[in-house]
Amino acid sequence: MNAAAMGFAMPPEWAEQQAVWLSWPVADERHWAGQKSDLMGRKFAEIASVISRFETVRINAAAHRHEMIRRLCSDAKADPKHIEFFDHPNNDVWCRDHGPIFVKHHETGEVALVDWGFNAWGGKFPPWDLDDAIPQRVSASLGMRRFEGGMILEGGAIEINGVGQLLTTEAVLLNPNRNPHLHLRDIETFLKDGLGVSEILWLKSGIEGDDTDGHIDDLVRFVSDDAVLACVEKDRSSPNHAVLAHNVATLREFRKVTGGPFDLIEMPMPEACEVPGWRLPVLPASYVNYLLVNGGVIVPQFRQKKNDERALDIIRETFPHREIVGIDCLDLVEEGGTLHCISQQQPA
Numbered sequence: 001m002n003a004a005a006m007g008f009a010m011p012p013e014w015a016e017q018q019a020v021w022l023s024w025p026v027a028d029e030r031h032w033a034g035q036k037s038d039l040m041g042r043k044f045a046e047i048a049s050v051i052s053r054f055e056t057v058r059i060n061a062a063a064h065r066h067e068m069i070r071r072l073c074s075d076a077k078a079d080p081k082h083i084e085f086f087d088h089p090n091n092d093v094w095c096r097d098h099g100p101i102f103v104k105h106h107e108t109g110e111v112a113l114v115d116w117g118f119n120a121w122g123g124k125f126p127p128w129d130l131d132d133a134i135p136q137r138v139s140a141s142l143g144m145r146r147f148e149g150g151m152i153l154e155g156g157a158i159e160i161n162g163v164g165q166l167l168t169t170e171a172v173l174l175n176p177n178r179n180p181h182l183h184l185r186d187i188e189t190f191l192k193d194g195l196g197v198s199e200i201l202w203l204k205s206g207i208e209g210d211d212t213d214g215h216i217d218d219l220v221r222f223v224s225d226d227a228v229l230a231c232v233e234k235d236r237s238s239p240n241h242a243v244l245a246h247n248v249a250t251l252r253e254f255r256k257v258t259g260g261p262f263d264l265i266e267m268p269m270p271e272a273c274e275v276p277g278w279r280l281p282v283l284p285a286s287y288v289n290y291l292l293v294n295g296g297v298i299v300p301q302f303r304q305k306k307n308d309e310r311a312l313d314i315i316r317e318t319f320p321h322r323e324i325v326g327i328d329c330l331d332l333v334e335e336g337g338t339l340h341c342i343s344q345q346q347p348a
Helices: 035-052 064-077 134-142 184-195 239-253 305-318
Strands: 017-022 055-063 083-087 101-105 110-117 146-152 165-169 197-205 220-224 227-232 263-268 291-293 296-301 323-328 341-346
Touching: 017 035, 017 291, 035 055, 035 064, 035 296, 035 323, 055 064, 055 134, 064 083, 083 134, 101 184, 101 341, 110 134, 110 184, 134 146, 146 184, 165 184, 165 220, 184 197, 197 239, 227 239, 239 263, 263 305, 291 341, 296 305, 305 323
Parallel strands: 017 055, 055 083, 110 146, 165 197, 227 263, 296 323
Antiparallel strands: 017 341, 101 110, 220 227, 291 296
């Protein structure tokens, strides 16, 4: 039987969490090499330290690297009581996409995980064998029930609320580089069976420079069962202007389960982040790629003082009862993502 048939569903991110999972950077010839490796190790330690103020951080990394990571986290003043290490070797850092997606039983409260296939966003960045094995390793380490998802799916491609609605994009889930043998109806069935959702809301495409083909967590996030925080781009010369305007128009057509349109809060994009000569001419920088933790929201910043502060103000107004913490993510987004992309929450 699938997860939904057995009474499991994915909780919204704002539900109480047991931990946040990170997959530590691996220095190799493809990425994170040389000085960049040292920089990213310190950046991940900074992020782990901030999360550890709110809840437990669980780290995927090969065992021989644990002591080095422990030192970095100590230097970053992480709470050692809230840092846990697992001998889970990984290829890359994007735990949102290769990690397990956790589900919870609506009666017993049992937490299980769904193991979806992972192929590095359509085979773009080999190898990915260790990353694809992370959910199975997590299941074994925690003694947790594991369901097979039945198709390729990255966690950054989906966004859910607490009443059975899921947001995603056609550019990712209908892309033939993931599940070429599946049609839209097949994909919706797998999502409903694996995550316990009842309605799929589709947007078209994502922002410029996104290696994932258009993940939802750079575009729009549920902030409650009846409200969304959606990216907008006012600059008509930007390649993101038309895409995001179309997304907002579509979002206004969606309906809450109780009827009526969603409350829609607009989040302006940062100015274009560019690195001359880099493989991504425009970096996929987005303020809605934040991470919710118990009692807090950790928000990416891009060294744009006015825009960064405006984003923090919008997040403060949206989550008035949570502590808001900004973290510089400009170096991190060079590799294609920020705080939500590198993390995966485990519900309590």
